Amino acid sequence: MTSRVTLISPAVSRSLREARFDDGCPLDETGAARARSAGDTLRPPDRALFSPTVRCEETASALGLDAAPVPELAGLRVGRWQGRTLEEVSADEPDAIAVWMTDPASAPHGGESVRELCDRVTAWLETAAHAAGRTVAVVEPEIVRAVGVRVLGAPESAFWRIDVPPLTATTVSGRSGRWNLTVGQPLGRLEP
Template identity: 55%
Template sequence: MTVRVMLISPAVNAALREARFEGDAPLDDAGARTAAAVATAGGVPGADRHLRGPSQRCGTTAEALGLEARTEPVLADWDMGRWRGRRLDDVGAVEPDAVSAWLTDPSTAPHGGESLLDLITRTGRALESLESTGGRLLAVVEPAVVRAALVHALNLPAEAFWRLDVAPLSLTELSGRSGRWNLRCGRPLS
């Protein structure tokens, strides 16, 4: 059975602007205005089901887009352990070797949270579980979850994760069945 999985990355918040690890917070005014404008313009595609990651940013984005989305814990952002809420520059200044290991070895988690491989595995399991449901699913999820889904779906090496950019309020579509996924690259919602 073919399923279409449409992933929307949330709008901007202060934590994203500051490059904070898992900087969970609601949308800032600009992000909320942009998401509301997308909803008003009819830029949100139709779906049979709506899900969202558990972050405030995903929740407030889904609300601003006019979606009644069910929170799905398995679609949570990458667990950054003790780095949660800290700026990448600050962590890099104090723990340069740990940041280097984190960026180059997908199996390591110097922050005590999930490794990149763990994130890809968790996201891949979630993606594959949708295959049996068929239909159209729309989910608002953090950019790391979108990137992990792409790495899994396209059977890319884990290191490719770092080469995938996911813009705020962009739509990435995967369609597939029997473990074979096709990608429609991210496009802005408008």
């Protein structure tokens, strides 16, 4: 059975603009307006999901999706860094940031490593492979990165080299173990 999973990155929030590890900040008005506008271009999926964060839930709603939260699609858990900016953490813990950005197995913040995130997302993707039809999930950028790394068989060190702009779609299609990847689609140009 062939499956299609489209991952949509959330709209802009103040936290994203500040490079802040998610602090539960809602979408800003510009981000919400862009998501509402993009929602008019989406075909209704067979199922709609979202990462259990405020900005993903609000983006899904603004897109007009009747979506459900999925714990396996939660963003990277960053422990004590939660709510802080990358600049603040870099100033206070430069060695920890350097290790975190270069060693996928490390979690100096006391949260989850990139490797653990990739494993979690891979397990979810294997489950999604058994769902017929189209799945649309509004997810944090790190979920898109993890899917990209695993679908392409890239080393986990490539995780931080994948940019995921707001309100873009990444689609994986095929079946478990044999996925094709389409990245960076503007929402108005999604394939059927």
